[in-house]
Amino acid sequence: MALELSKTSWVCAFAVPGDNKATAHKIKARDVDRLISILNSSETKAEHQLSRPLRIVLCYEVGYDGFWLARLLMARGIRTVVFDPASFLMPRRGRRAKTDRLDAEGMTRTLRTWLSGDREVARDVLIPSVWSKKTQSASSASESTSSKSAPASSGASKGCWRCTGFGSTANALARGCWNVST
Structure with a gap:
């Protein structure tokens, strides 16, 4: 199963092994x-069709939603692969139609x-744990505020915090309401 993520909607496409046609759902x-409901129903239908047990593998491109979704799905026992969008092999000639469903x-x-x-078709990205990402972001925010090179409220800092699900923490850092040195 593959997910195409955007800010307002997600398109999930599921292809049964051995079948080239994918069914797509917009949520x-x-x-x-x-999403979990679609995963479960797709798995059940595919197992019935193939008369054997299957293991769902889900992928998506890293982007706005970061890694929280991968962590959540893996915690529920769903193998999740996050791809680097710049690593996809694309045809060099001609233009192609671009829609979330086709993607x-x-x-x-x-x-x-x-x-x-065939690992040449795309490169997977290491999914950081919440703790390692939180520590990394807190340490770089601490360094940037002490060196005065960039304010803690910069867009990049907020983006890092938002990807981990700690958007309000970045705002607290910017206001100086949270001690990062501990």
């Missing part, structure tokens, strides 16, 4: 309960190829 962004369907083919062992 509201961050609607994890609906999600294409990503299912990329995932299938990647899982079969």
Whole structure:
């Protein structure tokens, strides 16, 4: 299964092993309960169709939503692969249609190829733990405020915190309401 994530909606595409056609579902962004429901129903249908147990593998491109979704899905036992969007092999000639649905369907083919062992089609990204990301962000925010090279409220700092789900913590840092040295 592949996800194409945007701020307002997610497109999830599921392809049964051995079938080139992917079915796509559009859901509201961050609607994890609906996503899990689609995952479960797709898995059940595919197992029935193939008459054997399957293990769902889900992928998406790292971006605005960061890694919180991967951590959540892995905590629920779903193997999750996060790809670097700049690493996808793309045809050099001509223009191609670009929609979230087509991107999600294409990503299912990329995932299938990647899982079969061809790591040249895309590069996966290491998913940091919440703790390591929080520590890294706090330490760089501490260094930047002490050296006066960049304010703690810079867009990059807020972006790092938002990706980990700690957006309000970045604002607290900017106001000096939270001690990062501990």
